[in-house]
Amino acid sequence: MATTIPVTIDVEQLEDFARDLDNAETLVRAEVRKVVAKGALNIKTDAKKRIGRGPYLPGYANSIGYDTRERTTEISAEIGPDKDKNQGPLGNILDYGTPNRAPIPHLGPALAAEDPRLEKAIGDAVIKALGL
Amino acid sequence: MTADLAAPYLDALQAAGGLRVFDGPVPAKTAPPYLVVYCTTDVPEETTLEDVADRIESTAIVHLVGSSGAACRILSGRAWEALVGVRPAVPNRDCSRIRRIDSRPPSTDESTGLVVMDQVDVFQFVSLPG
Numbered sequence: 001m002a003t004t005i006p007v008t009i010d011v012e013q014l015e016d017f018a019r020d021l022d023n024a025e026t027l028v029r030a031e032v033r034k035v036v037a038k039g040a041l042n043i044k045t046d047a048k049k050r051i052g053r054g055p056y057l058p059g060y061a062n063s064i065g066y067d068t069r070e071r072t073t074e075i076s077a078e079i080g081p082d083k084d085k086n087q088g089p090l091g092n093i094l095d096y097g098t099p100n101r102a103p104i105p106h107l108g109p110a111l112a113a114e115d116p117r118l119e120k121a122i123g124d125a126v127i128k129a130l131g132l
Numbered sequence: 133m134t135a136d137l138a139a140p141y142l143d144a145l146q147a148a149g150g151l152r153v154f155d156g157p158v159p160a161k162t163a164p165p166y167l168v169v170y171c172t173t174d175v176p177e178e179t180t181l182e183d184v185a186d187r188i189e190s191t192a193i194v195h196l197v198g199s200s201g202a203a204c205r206i207l208s209g210r211a212w213e214a215l216v217g218v219r220p221a222v223p224n225r226d227c228s229r230i231r232r233i234d235s236r237p238p239s240t241d242e243s244t245g246l247v248v249m250d251q252v253d254v255f256q257f258v259s260l261p262g
Contacts, residue, residue, distance in 0.1 A: 096236065096252045098243035099168045099195050100157040108234070108254075112189060113176045 024130055031125035032075055033068075039118040040066040040077035046110035047079070051094065059086030060094065064107075080107060138171035140220030140230070141192040141255065145169065148214040151207070158197075161245045165203055167211065168195040188225075188259050191233075196251040197241070204238040204251035215255050225259040 048061040063085035068077045081091035097103030138155075145153045145167060152166040170193040175186065192215075196207035212232065220227040234254035241250035 092236070096193055096254075097168075097170055097195070098241055099162075099166075099197050099248070099250060100160065100244045102157060103170050103172075103193050105172055105174075105191070105193070108191075109172075109174045109189075112174065116176065 020131055027129035028126055029075070031129045032122060033070065035118065035121045035125045036075050036077050037068050039114055039121065040068060040079050042117070043079045043107075043110045043114045046113060047106045050106035050110060051104055057087060057090075057094075060088070060090055062086070063088035063091075079111070134171075134173055136222045136225075137173050137188065137190040137220075137259070138192075140190075140218065140222065140227075140257070141169055141171055141194075141215065144214045144218055144230075145194075145211060148210055151210060151214075158244060163246065164248050165196075165198045165207055167207060168197065169193075170195075186261055190220075190257055190259065192255045194253050194255065196238075196253060197248050198238075198251075199248065201238040201249050201251075204249050208235070208251055208253055211253060211255075220257055220259075222259060222262075224262050226262040227259040228257050230255050230257045 044064055044066050047064050051057065051061050051064075053061055060081065063081040063083075064079070065082055066077050066079040068075070070076075081088040083089045083091070091107070093101070094104050095107050142153065142155055145151055154162075154166060154168045156168070156170070158166065158168055172191050172193070174189045174191065176189065194211055196204045196211060198204040198207055215230045216232055217229050219229045232253055233256045234252075236252040238249040238251040241248050
């Protein structure tokens with residue numbers, strides 16, 4: 001008859017880790033929500049700074065805002081001029097120009113500038129939420 | 133430097149042949165078809181110490197102006213063929229290939245004093261010190 005060797009495995013830490021993973025979705029969502037809102041705010045602020053105010057654009061900068069939206073698998077933000085606000089409808093003309101008026105790119109460059117920071121912040125947020 | 137970064141767009145479009153290319157706003161009442169190219173450069177801020185601070189994004193906002201939506205789409209195709217995939221040769225810079233990053237469908241434009249259709253395509257390449 002073979003000798004039996006009792007083996008004891010302590011799974012307490014494994015259970016803790018499993019619990020952390022169960023909670024991860026809620027934690028990651030909360031962290032990413034904050035990061036997306038902060039990123040949207042940064043883009044809005046940068047776009048306003050780039051376009052500035054002048055004698056012909058007294059109200060446009062103040063028309064730039066953002067909205068965040070949350071779905072089951074997605075957290076997103078929409079940033080740009082509110083067309084119902086003073087000079088808000090000028091957004092496309094300013095960002096792209098017209099055949100006889102040069103553009104003042106401000107929304108695209110602001111988004112491009114924030115892109116790497118946002119990517120890094122989301123990575124950090126996930127690591128923080130998972131407690132890694 | 134800025135001129136060197138704009139040249140690849142203008143040279144490639146002018147070399148395509150048959151395209152009337154304006155480097156900046158067109159005179160009033162210019163009859164289509166033609167292209168208007170606005171070149172810009174941007175230096176996105178670095179995010180970490182390892183990032184290269186002098187990465188330059190060179191962007192061309194190209195207005196494709198025709199008498200109809202179909203004419204704009206033909207011009208758009210010609211601009212695509214001339215630019216997309218080209219790797220610019222800029223002194224002392226290592227450049228990525230040009231890609232199209234944005235496009236707005238044709239819409240009516242009266243800014244020149246003539247009613248025309250204007251489509252906007254946006255192209256970009258990124259460069260690092262070579």
